Structures are given as C-alpha cells and as structure tokens.
Amino acid sequence: MAIPFLSGLEIATGTHNEITFTGSGGAKILAPVEMYLDASNDIYLMSHSSVNLTLGNNTATFAGNVGIKESSIDANLHITDANPNIKFERSGQGKWAFGMPNSQTYLAFDETSDDLSTPTMVLTKTTKRVGIGTASPAQQLHIVGSQVRLDTAGGGYYLHNTSGAFRGAFHDNGTTTNIFGDANGSTPAISIESNNSTFA
Numbered sequence: 001m002a003i004p005f006l007s008g009l010e011i012a013t014g015t016h017n018e019i020t021f022t023g024s025g026g027a028k029i030l031a032p033v034e035m036y037l038d039a040s041n042d043i044y045l046m047s048h049s050s051v052n053l054t055l056g057n058n059t060a061t062f063a064g065n066v067g068i069k070e071s072s073i074d075a076n077l078h079i080t081d082a083n084p085n086i087k088f089e090r091s092g093q094g095k096w097a098f099g100m101p102n103s104q105t106y107l108a109f110d111e112t113s114d115d116l117s118t119p120t121m122v123l124t125k126t127t128k129r130v131g132i133g134t135a136s137p138a139q140q141l142h143i144v145g146s147q148v149r150l151d152t153a154g155g156g157y158y159l160h161n162t163s164g165a166f167r168g169a170f171h172d173n174g175t176t177t178n179i180f181g182d183a184n185g186s187t188p189a190i191s192i193e194s195n196n197s198t199f200a
Contacts, residue, residue, distance in 0.1 A: 083115055106135070 034046040043055040054061040067073035070080040079086075085099030098109045101116040105126065108119035122131045131137030133144030150156070156171035168181040171188075178188035191198040 085114070085116055087114055108135070 044051050045053040052063050065073045066077050068079045070078045083102040085097050087097040089095035097114050107123040108116040109121045110116045110119045112118045119135050122135050129137035131142045154173045159168040166185050171178045177192040179190040181189045189200045
C-alpha cells in the first residue's frame, strides 16, 4: 500500500498562522498556495501572492470569476447544468427563481417551481419574444391575462414600421381618445369624447 506524504510543507508562526504549500503544483494544488486566518477570524486562500478567496463571517468573496459545474469560466458567474437556475427567497415573503428549464432554450422567471417548470414570464432565445402568462409566446409580446393597463396623463400606444416611421396610434390626452392611422399623426381617423364619436 502506498503511504501518503507531504512534500514542501512549511508551517510558520509570523503575522498570520500560515500553512504554505511550496511543491511543484498539480491538478489539485497550484503552488505556491497559502491559507491563513487573520485577527478578525477571516480565512484567506492565496496563490501566487494574490488572494483568490476570502471567507468571513457569513460572507465569501471571490477575486475572480466563479464557475458552477463549469471549468471554462468566461463570465462573473458561469453555471452549466441541465437545469441552470438561481433562486431568490425571503422568509415568509415568497420566492423567485430564474434560469433555463430542462430541455428548453428560453430564459424563465418562476415564482412557484424551483425547477422553472411553471414560468410566469419567459424570454425566448431564437425568436426574441416575451411571454407573460405563457411559455409559448406567438408574437414579440404575448400576454395571457384579463387586462393590459397603461397609466398616463397623455399618451397611448404607437405603431411604427421597421424603418421607424409612424404608422398609427391609439392616444388619449385626458379629454379625448383619438385613433390615428395610415401614417397620419396629425388628424385622427376617429375621435371619441363624452360619448360622441367623430370620424375623419
């Protein structure tokens, strides 16, 4: 049976209580590696004289990017999984989870299921559509519910073509409700005021 051993282990009693690995490094330990406990009982993990991880009182601080089930990390937080998700929860106040459900490509927000299987809102990847109350939006914005509400002292819904040119609007100025169409933004096609309708 092989006997395990430590090579290049140094224990110092200087400013910090330190254990320093000074070996040639490898898959598990990159030399030199230092771990020390400071006067505030914070734990520091260092390599090449740089602090990589700090463990404090209920805190953890990483000096670089963090990967979860991912070794080729290219973002501040990089998660790779069949059901990658992040969950926020307040005790007694409910929860929100968001991420990518299993076998799906859309981004989902779910207030009920941690696995994102009952999403409240989704953002699709290929079609760039937003669904509220539906996980299969048929248009750029697809809402399943009883009402869509806009609170404004003077405004409405405006339509433009793909070049940005005005095409139509449903507008209310607080007194009169106007419908504009066929690129005419000056004269409403229909004006509704005090139960009276005026047609252009």
